[in-house]
Amino acid sequence: MKKTEKAPAEKKVKKTPAQKAEHKAQRKADKASKAATRTTDALTDARSTKKASQKKSLKAAAKQLQQELDKRMDEVVKRIRLETKAKLKEVVKEATRRLDADTERMFEQALHTIVRHYDTGTPAGSDSISTDTSTQDANASEAAPAAAPAPRRPARPAAKPAAPAAKAAPRRPATSRKPAAPTAEAPSGTDAA
Secondary structure (H helix, E strand, C coil): CHHHHHCCCCCCCCCCHHHHHHHHHHHHHHHHHHHHHHHHHHHHHHHHHHHHHHHHHHHHHHHHHHHHHHHHHHHHHHHHHHHHHHHHHHHHHHHHHHHHHHHHHHHHHHHHHHHHHHHHHCCCCCCCCCHHHHHHHHHHHHCHHHHCHHHHHHHCCCCCCHHHHHHHHHHCCHHHHCCHHHHHHHHHHHHHC
16 A cells, blocks of 8 residues: 555656756856855955954054053153142242241341340440440430430330240350340349349
8 A cells, every 4th residue: 555655656857958947047046146145244244344453453542542641641740740849849948048037137136125125224234335335325315304214114124035035045056145144133133223
């Protein structure tokens, strides 16, 4: 039975030359279309790889530019810091110089004021009489009515400058400290008198 079922099976149909040619043409067209798709795929792949490589190169160039920019910024920041530091040092030196000059001037004024108070308060207590006291005596003789209150005014503050003189004493040299010791006794002598 099995043989009989297979027997009526289809036999291969022989193709005519026209059909063979048509079939051949069809295969060639299929091959051509496959080749065309391959080339278009290759072209698109080439384009995509080219775009990818361009992106990579652009990213690398951007990274390099960013690094150069960072280096330049660091250099500028360092230069600005150095310049600012130098200017700040100059400003500090100038301010220190001014402060020293002002302090010296104020110290000299205070010293002259203290010396004037002691000279006018106790002219006999001084070893040397300066030309300032002689001019003060000449001024006192010209203004006779004002001569009486003038000695009293310096006598009162004479006790007060002793404290600033004691504060200023450590700043002065040892030669400047020597007159301060007899003057400390002088205010007590003027108070007793």
